Amino acid sequence: xxxxxxxxxxxxxxxxxxxxxxxxxxxxxxxxxxxxxxxxxxxxxxxxxxxxxxxxxxxxxxxxxxxxxxxxxxxxxxxxxxxxxxxxxxxxxxxxxxxxxxxxxxxxxxxxxxxxxxxxxxxxxxxxxxxxxxxxxxxxxxxxxxxxxxxxxxxxxxxxxxxxxxxxxxxxxxxxxxxxxxxxxxxx
Amino acid sequence: xxxxxxxxxxxxxxxxxxxxxxxxxxxxxxxxxxxxxxxxxxxxxxxxxxxxxxxxxxxxxxxxxxxxxxxxxxxxxxxxxxxxxxxxxxxxxxxxxxxxxxxxxxxxxxxxxxxxxxxxxxxxxxxxxxxxxxxxxxxxxxxxxxxxxxxxxxxxxxxxxxxxxxxxxxxxxxxxxxxxxxxxxxxxxxxxxxxxxxxxxxxxxxxxxxxxxxxxxxxxxxxxxxxxxxxxxxxxxx
Numbered sequence: 001x002x003x004x005x006x007x008x009x010x011x012x013x014x015x016x017x018x019x020x021x022x023x024x025x026x027x028x029x030x031x032x033x034x035x036x037x038x039x040x041x042x043x044x045x046x047x048x049x050x051x052x053x054x055x056x057x058x059x060x061x062x063x064x065x066x067x068x069x070x071x072x073x074x075x076x077x078x079x080x081x082x083x084x085x086x087x088x089x090x091x092x093x094x095x096x097x098x099x100x101x102x103x104x105x106x107x108x109x110x111x112x113x114x115x116x117x118x119x120x121x122x123x124x125x126x127x128x129x130x131x132x133x134x135x136x137x138x139x140x141x142x143x144x145x146x147x148x149x150x151x152x153x154x155x156x157x158x159x160x161x162x163x164x165x166x167x168x169x170x171x172x173x174x175x176x177x178x179x180x181x182x183x184x185x186x187x188x
Numbered sequence: 189x190x191x192x193x194x195x196x197x198x199x200x201x202x203x204x205x206x207x208x209x210x211x212x213x214x215x216x217x218x219x220x221x222x223x224x225x226x227x228x229x230x231x232x233x234x235x236x237x238x239x240x241x242x243x244x245x246x247x248x249x250x251x252x253x254x255x256x257x258x259x260x261x262x263x264x265x266x267x268x269x270x271x272x273x274x275x276x277x278x279x280x281x282x283x284x285x286x287x288x289x290x291x292x293x294x295x296x297x298x299x300x301x302x303x304x305x306x307x308x309x310x311x312x313x314x315x316x317x318x319x320x321x322x323x324x325x326x327x328x329x330x331x332x333x334x335x336x337x338x339x340x341x342x343x344x345x346x347x348x349x350x351x352x353x354x355x356x357x358x359x360x361x362x363x364x365x366x367x368x369x370x371x372x373x374x375x376x377x378x379x380x381x382x383x384x385x386x387x388x389x390x391x392x393x394x395x396x397x398x399x400x401x402x403x404x405x406x407x408x409x410x411x412x413x414x415x416x417x418x419x420x421x422x423x424x425x426x
Binding site: 150 | 235240
């Protein structure tokens with residue numbers, strides 16, 4: 001089925017966020033309609049199962065509803081703010097369950113890890129190309145750690161197993177990689 | 189390759205920034221994350237560092253594309269944000285308090301303007317006489333009125349008439365005075381259709397009354413614990 005998703009007019013999400021912060025349920029419904037596809041896709045990439053993804057999306061929107069007044073349009077775009085919440089909800093969902101330790105999940109993760117290393121729609125934007133370039137500059141393993149953590153919600157423990165390094169080392173490498181990434185991006 | 193570089197963590201000139209980065213990529217455990225979230229509320233530096241990192245890494249989201257969730261997800265969300273009370277709109281207390289502060293500020297400005305106008309017309313009214321009466325209509329956001337309160341300071345009573353839905357069977361409505369500053373004060377449980385309560389606190393026009401949903405019998409803490417569902421401002425009665 002081909003569905004046309006109506007383009008969100010610029011600034012509409014900011015207006016909706018502000019209404020949601022005031023408890024406007026109609027605005028919340030509209031915000032959901034505008035953003036749930038994107039958030040669900042981001043969540044699905046982290047969550048091991050459809051059921052966990054649905055639960056995480058529900059949790060994400062409840063957090064958005066409850067904390068909309070914390071959103072500061074001067075600091076972030078609504079989608080970026082909501083995506084961070086959605087990713088954390090998904091991470092909570094997977095770390096609660098035993099899903100991640102199942103062999104099947106690991107295979108899926110490996111496949112996705114391979115795919116993440118391949119060609120990417122990320123490079124469609126200038127910011128995406130810069131980020132891609134700076135991730136490449138980190139080297140294979142460090143790039144993998146950052147991408148697996150961000151895109152698939154891998155914990156330091158999981159990264160430690162995959163890269164066969166102590167958890168403390170993974171922590172250090174992640175921190176260093178992120179700082180290097182920021183420098184590469186011009187400290188912005 | 190760079191990965192061989194495994195000396196201990198070097199001195200981080202910006203611990204806030206590194207923490208924000210770890211928070212955004214999701215590398216923190218639950219407790220660490222909560223700590224960052226608490227700091228974000230109190231430390232603007234932390235909030236802006238997190239926002240900057242989220243923005244920096246956001247191109248990674250592009251690859252996920254879009255995926256329509258099943259309709260049941262929205263149904264579940266809608267049930268949880270509005271379904272608990274079954275009447276009006278549920279407003280979270282924290283948020284309501286913020287709004288009250290704004291609203292009471294606006295009432296203050298309006299009162300100041302009014303005072304100027306009144307003074308210019310040389311019709312400065314005396315302070316409210318003993319036995320003044322005030323009314324307030326309490327409603328949910330954009331919703332129909334749910335309670336009408338009338339205050340008789342002479343008799344020391346507050347009369348409450350419920351015109352909306354009764355509370356859920358296992359809950360109580362509780363009436364609160366919301367002063368311009370300081371904590372809210374309980375004026376008692378309001379489960380009956382009509383209530384006549386003794387008024388043992390002072391009330392004045394511009395102050396607000398609110399109804400929250402509490403455990404049966406009223407708040408166990410003396411402060412509202414449940415969602416605030418109705419609010420109204422006291423106005424002088426004719």
